[in-house]
Amino acid sequence: MKFGVNILNFGPGTSPETLAGWAQFAEDVGFHLIMISDHVALTPDVQSGFPAPFYDPFVSVGWLANIVKKIELGTTVVILPYRHPLLTARLATNIDQLSSGRFILGVGVGWARQEFAALGIPFEKRGALADEYLEVISLCWANEVVAYEGKYTTFKDVYTGPPPVEAGGLPIWVGGSSEAALQRAVRFGHAWHPYRFTLDWLAQKALPALRRMAEAAGKPPPSFCPRLGLQLTDRPLPENDRSVGHGSLDQIHADLRAIASLGADYILLDTYTGTPEQTRHPEKDWALLRLLAEQILDLANGRIR
Numbered sequence: 001m002k003f004g005v006n007i008l009n010f011g012p013g014t015s016p017e018t019l020a021g022w023a024q025f026a027e028d029v030g031f032h033l034i035m036i037s038d039h040v041a042l043t044p045d046v047q048s049g050f051p052a053p054f055y056d057p058f059v060s061v062g063w064l065a066n067i068v069k070k071i072e073l074g075t076t077v078v079i080l081p082y083r084h085p086l087l088t089a090r091l092a093t094n095i096d097q098l099s100s101g102r103f104i105l106g107v108g109v110g111w112a113r114q115e116f117a118a119l120g121i122p123f124e125k126r127g128a129l130a131d132e133y134l135e136v137i138s139l140c141w142a143n144e145v146v147a148y149e150g151k152y153t154t155f156k157d158v159y160t161g162p163p164p165v166e167a168g169g170l171p172i173w174v175g176g177s178s179e180a181a182l183q184r185a186v187r188f189g190h191a192w193h194p195y196r197f198t199l200d201w202l203a204q205k206a207l208p209a210l211r212r213m214a215e216a217a218g219k220p221p222p223s224f225c226p227r228l229g230l231q232l233t234d235r236p237l238p239e240n241d242r243s244v245g246h247g248s249l250d251q252i253h254a255d256l257r258a259i260a261s262l263g264a265d266y267i268l269l270d271t272y273t274g275t276p277e278q279t280r281h282p283e284k285d286w287a288l289l290r291l292l293a294e295q296i297l298d299l300a301n302g303r304i305r
Contacts, residue, residue: 001229001260001263001264001266001267001300002032002033002057002072002223002265002266002267002300003031003032003033003035003266003267003268003269003296003299003300004026004031004032004033004035004072004074004266004267004268004269004272005022005025005026005033005035005268005269006034006035006037006076006227006268006269006270006271006272006287007019007022007023007026007034007035007036007060008035008040008088008271008272008278008282008285009036009054009055009060009276010037010050010051010052010053010054010055010279010282011050011051011052011053011089011276011279011280012051012052012053012276012277012279012280013277013279013280013281014053014055016063017093018279018282019055019060019063019064019253021047022034022282023064023067023068023166023186024067024215024257024290025067025071025072025282026068026071026289027068027069027071027201028157028300029204029290030069030264030297030301031071031289031290031296032072033071033072033073033074033104033266033268033269034064034068034071034072034073034074035073035074035075035076035104035106035227036055036057036061036073036074036075036076037075037076037077038057038075038077038078038079038082038136039054039112039115040079040082040115040119041115041118041119041183042115042118043112043114043115043118044114045112045113045114045115046112046115047169049274049293050119051090051239051276052286054259056080057075058075058091058092059304061073061074061075061095061099061103062094062095062098062099064100065095065099065102065103066098067102069097071102072102072103072104073099073102073103073104073256074103074104074105074171074173075104075106075107075278076106076173076175076193076195076227076268077106077108077173077193078090078105078106078107078108078291079107079108079110079291080107080108080109080129080130080133080134081109081110081116081125081126081129081130081133082110082119082121082128084153085132085134085136085137085153086136086140086155086158087135088105088137089136089137089140089160090140090160091139091168092105092137092164093140093141093160093161093162093163093164093170093204094162096164096165096170097162097165100165101164101165101166103168103170104170104171104173104218105171105172105173106172106173106174106175106193107130107134107172107173107174107175108130108146108174108175108176108181109126109129109176110123110126110271111228113186115205125152127180127184128151128152130154131184131187131188132150132151132152132153132186133152133153134146134172134184134187134188135148135150135188136148136150136153136181136304137252138169138188140158140160140166140170141160141163141169141170141178143160144159144160144161144163145157145158145159145160146158146160149226150259151201158245168295169253171191171193172188172189172190173188173189173190173191173192173225174189174191174192174193175193175194175195175227176192176194177194177195177196177206179209181211182206182209182210183213184215185210186210186213186219186220186221186222187215187217187238189222190222190223191221191222191224191225191265191266192210192222192224192225193225193226193227193269194206194227195226195229196229196243197226197244199244199255199258199259199262200228202259202262203262207224207263209264210224222266223265223266224262225264225265225266225267225268226259226267226268227268227269227270228244228245228255228256228267228268228269228270229242229243229244229245229246229266229270229273230245230246230252230269230271230288230292231243231245231246231247231273231274232247232248232249232268232288232291233246233247233248234248234254235248236248236250236251237251244259249291249292252292253292256292256295256296256299257299260299269288269289269292271288272285274287
């Protein structure tokens with residue numbers, strides 16, 4: 001099992017220096033992966049949770065690939081309907097080549113209605129757009145020249161290079177918790193990448209449903225690679241009123257062990273608590289991640305205490 005860190009690429013304290021600092025911190029401490037989030041138009045609904053400035057995930061990850069040389073890099077998550085699939089496919093393979101095969105494309109359908117409106121994209125069709133775009137992206141990664149005729153995208157005789165480093169294409173992590181998201185992960189994903197969940201829901205509903213969908217499709221189930229929000233408290237929180245990843249250090253350790261026991265291949269740790277001023281002091285987030293480092297090393301090596 002591997003562990004990653006969600007880099008804060010937004011907010012009043014974010015700059016090229018802090019982006020580089022996050023990446024270097026994660027590699028120095030021994031994390032396996034850094035990931036970065038996506039928005040295009042900072043409309044009021046986006047700004048309320050992810051304030052400006054907002055650094056583009058593809059540009060930022062491509063730049064960071066030359067700063068950290070070993071750690072994997074990815075997106076959590078690129079909002080598929082915002083970009084033409086030919087552009088997304090090419091951006092991803094460019095970064096894959098520039099990083100020597102270290103790039104993971106995390107994808108989702110999006111949630112910000114005002115942002116969709118600003119970009120002129122129909123919010124109600126975001127799932128259908130995402131599915132068609134993933135089909136196009138997969139074709140681009142498998143062929144030197146592609147043609148496609150779909151409901152939302154039509155083109156012919158498009159040259160696709162550079163190719164992915166690996167012949168099978170880049171890893172795709174599909175975000176979302178709906179039934180449609182699970183189906184999308186089975187159809188297109190190397191991994192399912194949920195965020196904001198309960199352990200009971202994962203164990204009793206979501207993961208069994210994912211396995212059933214994969215079996216019905218005649219495919220192996222995708223890997224389980226969740227993103228976990230972290231918030232450390234001085235005292236333990238009541239268990240019946242606690243979000244996964246929130247609470248005392250012992251409670252967070254217990255959550256990590258529980259997620260590991262469910263078969264996670266990666267766990268992405270997200271320290272952002274929704275306070276813009278937090279982005280001015282990344283060293284506080286790094287201190288929390290350092291506190292977890294010993295436990296993380298044990299879990300990564302298969303020692304669940």
